[in-house]
Amino acid sequence: MKLPSFFGSMKKRLKGRIVSRILSHFALIVATLFALFPIYFIFWTSILKIQLAAITLSSLIPNLALITLYNYNYVLSDPTFFTIYLKNSLIFGLSAAGVGLVLALFTGYALSRFTFPGRKPFIYFIIALMQFPGTMLVIPYFFMFKELNLINTYLGLIIPYSAGSIVFTGILVKNYIDSIPEDLEEAALVDGETRTGAFTKVIIPLIKPILGLGILLAFIGPYTDFILARAFITGNSLQTLALRLYSVSSISSSGGAAIDYGVFSAFSFLMGIPILIIYLIFQKYIIGGLTLGGVKG
Amino acid sequence: MAHIEEKPFLFRLKREWPAYLYLLPMLVVLLLLTIYPISLTFYYSLTFNGPLPAPGIPPNTYVGLRNYNFIGTTDLSLTETLVLNSFFWATASIVIFIVVGLGLAAILNQPLRGKTVYRTLLLFPWAMPAFITILTWTNMLNFNFGIINALLGLFNIPPVQWTTGGFWDVWGGLLLMNTWLSFPYYMVVFLAAMQSIPKDLYESAEIDGASILYRFTHITVPYIGSTVGFVALMGWLFTFNNFYPIYLVTAGGPGNLTSIFVVRVFQEAFERSHYSLAATYTVIDFIIMLLVAIPAIKYTRLSEGWFK
Amino acid sequence: MATVRLEHITKKFGETTAVDDISLTVNDGEFVVLLGPSGCGKTTTLRIVSGLEVQSEGHVYIGDRVVDDVEPKDRNVAMVFQSYALYPHLKIYDNIAFGLKARHVPRAEIIKKVNETAKMLQIHQLLDRKPAALSGGQRQRVALARALVRDPEVFLLDEPLSNLDAKLRAATRIEIKNLHLRLRKTMIYVTHDQVEAMTLADKIAVINQGKLLQFASPMDVFMKPAHRFVGDFVGYPSMNMLGGELEETSAGTFFFTPVIRMKASGAQTGKYFLGIRPEDIVVSKSSSENSLECSVRGLERTGSDNYLFLDYSEGGIVASVTSPDYSVGEKVYVTFDPVNAHFFDAATGAAVQLSASF
Numbered sequence: 020m021k022l023p024s025f026f027g028s029m030k031k032r033l034k035g036r037i038v039s040r041i042l043s044h045f046a047l048i049v050a051t052l053f054a055l056f057p058i059y060f061i062f063w064t065s066i067l068k069i070q071l072a073a074i075t076l077s078s079l080i081p082n083l084a085l086i087t088l089y090n091y092n093y094v095l096s097d098p099t100f101f102t103i104y105l106k107n108s109l110i111f112g113l114s115a116a117g118v119g120l121v122l123a124l125f126t127g128y129a130l131s132r133f134t135f136p137g138r139k140p141f142i143y144f145i146i147a148l149m150q151f152p153g154t155m156l157v158i159p160y161f162f163m164f165k166e167l168n169l170i171n172t173y174l175g176l177i178i179p180y181s182a183g184s185i186v187f188t189g190i191l192v193k194n195y196i197d198s199i200p201e202d203l204e205e206a207a208l209v210d211g212e213t214r215t216g217a218f219t220k221v222i223i224p225l226i227k228p229i230l231g232l233g234i235l236l237a238f239i240g241p242y243t244d245f246i247l248a249r250a251f252i253t254g255n256s257l258q259t260l261a262l263r264l265y266s267v268s269s270i271s272s273s274g275g276a277a278i279d280y281g282v283f284s285a286f287s288f289l290m291g292i293p294i295l296i297i298y299l300i301f302q303k304y305i306i307g308g309l310t311l312g313g314v315k316g
Numbered sequence: 317m318a319h320i321e322e323k324p325f326l327f328r329l330k331r332e333w334p335a336y337l338y339l340l341p342m343l344v345v346l347l348l349l350t351i352y353p354i355s356l357t358f359y360y361s362l363t364f365n366g367p368l369p370a371p372g373i374p375p376n377t378y379v380g381l382r383n384y385n386f387i388g389t390t391d392l393s394l395t396e397t398l399v400l401n402s403f404f405w406a407t408a409s410i411v412i413f414i415v416v417g418l419g420l421a422a423i424l425n426q427p428l429r430g431k432t433v434y435r436t437l438l439l440f441p442w443a444m445p446a447f448i449t450i451l452t453w454t455n456m457l458n459f460n461f462g463i464i465n466a467l468l469g470l471f472n473i474p475p476v477q478w479t480t481g482g483f484w485d486v487w488g489g490l491l492l493m494n495t496w497l498s499f500p501y502y503m504v505v506f507l508a509a510m511q512s513i514p515k516d517l518y519e520s521a522e523i524d525g526a527s528i529l530y531r532f533t534h535i536t537v538p539y540i541g542s543t544v545g546f547v548a549l550m551g552w553l554f555t556f557n558n559f560y561p562i563y564l565v566t567a568g569g570p571g572n573l574t575s576i577f578v579v580r581v582f583q584e585a586f587e588r589s590h591y592s593l594a595a596t597y598t599v600i601d602f603i604i605m606l607l608v609a610i611p612a613i614k615y616t617r618l619s620e621g622w623f624k
Numbered sequence: 625m626a627t628v629r630l631e632h633i634t635k636k637f638g639e640t641t642a643v644d645d646i647s648l649t650v651n652d653g654e655f656v657v658l659l660g661p662s663g664c665g666k667t668t669t670l671r672i673v674s675g676l677e678v679q680s681e682g683h684v685y686i687g688d689r690v691v692d693d694v695e696p697k698d699r700n701v702a703m704v705f706q707s708y709a710l711y712p713h714l715k716i717y718d719n720i721a722f723g724l725k726a727r728h729v730p731r732a733e734i735i736k737k738v739n740e741t742a743k744m745l746q747i748h749q750l751l752d753r754k755p756a757a758l759s760g761g762q763r764q765r766v767a768l769a770r771a772l773v774r775d776p777e778v779f780l781l782d783e784p785l786s787n788l789d790a791k792l793r794a795a796t797r798i799e800i801k802n803l804h805l806r807l808r809k810t811m812i813y814v815t816h817d818q819v820e821a822m823t824l825a826d827k828i829a830v831i832n833q834g835k836l837l838q839f840a841s842p843m844d845v846f847m848k849p850a851h852r853f854v855g856d857f858v859g860y861p862s863m864n865m866l867g868g869e870l871e872e873t874s875a876g877t878f879f880f881t882p883v884i885r886m887k888a889s890g891a892q893t894g895k896y897f898l899g900i901r902p903e904d905i906v907v908s909k910s911s912s913e914n915s916l917e918c919s920v921r922g923l924e925r926t927g928s929d930n931y932l933f934l935d936y937s938e939g940g941i942v943a944s945v946t947s948p949d950y951s952v953g954e955k956v957y958v959t960f961d962p963v964n965a966h967f968f969d970a971a972t973g974a975a976v977q978l979s980a981s982f
């Protein structure tokens with residue numbers, strides 16, 4: 020039976036739709052494999068018994084017989100992992116996050132809620148300053164802190180780490196405050212609060228989520244920093260996770276000593292996964308902040 | 317009857333002065349930890365502070381524009397290489413990010429089964445700290461033991477010298493890795509912008525008989541154009557000075573093939589103690605950044621979000 | 625004593641003048657409505673009274689005190705925002721108690737007052753909820769409660785009913801009126817809805833483009849509009865406006881429009897508008913002396929009222945009629961009693977007193 024042409028064209032449209040759907044899934048699957056492969060690679064080699072030089076494609080296929088926890092055991096049974104590397108990374112990360120956040124809170128509030136004379140030039144000025152390659156501040160810092168005898172001290176790292184995140188978290192906070200109706204503060208003003216009272220009683224409770232997030236983001240800078248740490252830390256006692264990871268990262272020229280590679284992967288996984296989870300949970304806020312605040316590396 | 321006769325400036329000042337109190341901590345930090353060190357960098361670029369480029373001169377001597385003269389003459393070819401490489405690195409990366417990001421965002425912006433799952437999985441590279449994943453990529457790109465070459469072998473492609481080969485081998489490897497690091501961010505930002513386009517615009521255009529291309533150029537582009545532009549600008553400025561991907565994978569090599577400003581500066585300063593030369597390159601880099609950023613921000617409407 | 629007095633208040637935002645030399649006095653216990661179209665400066669005026677905005681020129685008095693330099697918190701006013709501005713992170717109880725806590729009222733008294741006010745507005749069963757869990761009408765009551773509980777000298781309300789549906793709006797309107805009758809507090813109420821203004825106000829201040837055009841009782845605003853804009857804005861359908869000229873002739877002074885000729889006197893010759901309300905127009909199916917022939921363009925029936933849209937040779941007229949018994953295209957004859965005619969200066973818009981007759 021010949022269908023009327025109306026059905027014919029509908030069939031064609033349906034067919035076109037199915038083809039485009041299949042192509043879409045295909046593209047997304049390819050992209051997803053590309054995206055996940057390196058992370059899978061880290062995970063799998065961290066529990067794989069085989070030495071790197073002997074890894075073949077077939078050994079990448081999940082297989083219970085090839086699994087070992089040796090690498091994790093190796094990393095975690097070394098007490099210095101906790102007493103030096105993790106401890107120092109947490110000290111640098113948390114103190115920088117704490118200091119940076121307070122600064123960001125004030126900055127974000129001022130930029131969002133005040134139209135003070137000089138606001139626009141100030142923002143231009145910050146944008147201009149941001150164009151200075153941040154990584155290269157390490158050179159003047161090096162001399163400044165040498166002068167102050169702060170090289171290879173906690174304070175000498177906490178200070179630049181705190182400063183490093185304030186522009187970004189400040190903008191994050193500003194954007195979030197922008198989204199809170201000004202009415203709420205004005206209602207508090209009419210109700211008898213001072214401007215500071217409105218800030219502490221209305222704004223701060225409302226921006227708690229972004230404050231939590233600001234702490235996380237400000238934490239991650241020092242947590243994964245290599246440049247400042249490499250330039251400022253000379254002794255053993257201040258070593259961080261990032262420095263340690265770097266030192267276990269290179270493959271020996273023979274590709275042997277596979278323990279090294281497995282250890283590197285286990286180390287990477289332990290260090291990276293908490294951050295990955297946090298990022299995925301808070302992606303909406305982080306991306307919103309990033310869109311105005313610059314780009315994450 | 318006395319009218320309040322105040323200039324708008326004083327008028328605003330009267331109400332808005334607490335803003336300066338709130339900004340004070342930030343201003344102190346900016347002054348001590350940004351403005352002062354930047355000025356120091358300028359100063360260092362005018363002094364001699366290492367074995368090169370003026371042997372025999374005692375350290376910390378003011379030497380005027382001698383360092384600039386040095387990099388503009390003796391070291392000119394290196395300087396040119398750094399400029400070209402930095403521009404190439406930033407521009408090529410951004411073009412790829414935008415193409416891949418827009419493509420995937422467009423695909424995810426249609427009704428499709430499982431798209432939230434795809435979206436979340438595609439975010440993984442972005443959510444993992446870059447320092448860690450770059451080190452992994454360094455190993456994956458290894459000529460002898462790298463898994464990438466093994467994968468290529470699967471398709472009978474001979475192994476590539478990712479860190480030691482020719483122009484396209486090395487830059488190809490870096491751009492591949494950089495794409496992996498950054499495409500998720502561009503994808504979600506573009507997706508969010510696309511989702512903010514009212515659906516009925518497309519529907520009414522479709523009823524009016526507009527082709528897909530017409531809908532793209534007349535609805536999608538005007539709506540997300542400024543987001544794409546702003547993100548591209550910020551991304552370009554960021555990538556121009558993105559240190560880790562190049563430093564950790566190729567360290568600027570082989571030779572100076574992939575050397576960019578920041579990597580060179582770090583090496584001059586901390587591997588060769590040529591601090592004044594490093595400072596001079598930093599100043600050049602800063603000037604280039606300002607020359608790109610200021611007109612882009614001033615003469616386009618890309619940065620509106622900053623000022624709201 | 626909580627009189628509120630505005631003295632030559634002007635507010636400029638850059639180039640735009642939001643409020644233009646407004647002077648008015650709100651007596652103690654009076655309910656004054658600021659009425660005007662969107663963007664005319666009502667909210668700005670209210671915010672200047674509250675202190676949230678500082679005027680560019682002029683003075684604000686609350687009681688006998690100049691409050692130009694007084695912070696909002698010290699003005700002893702309460703404000704209900706159009707958006708209600710309930711604190712989303714606080715329970716209803718804490719929302720209502722916020723202002724009392726800010727003023728360090730003893731705890732026991734806070735509890736007592738909050739409960740009393742909540743009972744009065746019938747929201748006492750909601751005190752443990754957060755604002756997000758309330759309906760629009762409930763939020764509106766909480767906003768009112770937050771203002772009432774403080775027992776301020778002056779209440780400022782910015783379109784408090786505009787987010788409610790028509791039925792709830794009518795009900796709440798009555799409640800607000802009763803509240804005012806009971807409390808006898810000075811209230812300034814902003815709206816662009818003339819029904820709200822007419823029903824609530826002791827006095828209406830009609831504002832357009834930042835200027836105060838008339839400040840009078842609702843009846844006076846309706847019956848004796850002081851400005852062409854007021855006549856046009858207040859009343860539905862709008863007052864009919866017919867442009868014409870007052871001319872000296874050998875037979876006396878006459879007001880001419882292209883279709884009307886009236887004896888008129890009491891003002892300089894020149895261009896004027898003749899305003900006549902739809903309900904003052906008499907429609908008849910047969911012609912009479914001084915009647916104008918029109919044809920029916922359409923009829924709008926609202927259930928209780930019927931509005932007849934008429935065309936005559938030079939324009940259109942709206943008339944309010946009792947019978948809906950007209951058909952489109954039908955010829956009718958309209959006339960009106962000259963006593964009901966309003967005259968406005970064509971240049972300034974100001975009302976002028978003319979004694980007119982056919």
Ligand SMILES: Nc1ncnc2c1ncn2[C@@H]1O[C@H](COP(=O)(O)OP(=O)(O)OP(=O)(O)O)[C@@H](O)[C@H]1O
Pocket residue numbers: 637640641642660661662663664665666667668669816
């Ligand atoms: N903060 C501001 N900056 C610049 N212009 C403003 C500001 N606030 C109000 N205006 C302008 O002042 C004029 C009066 O505004 P206002 O909010 O008082 O109007 P309104 O009568 O309350 O209108 P609506 O009925 O729409 O609420 C408008 O033209 C408005 O655009």
Ligand SMILES: [Mg+2]
Pocket residue numbers: 666667668
């Ligand atoms: Mg308003």
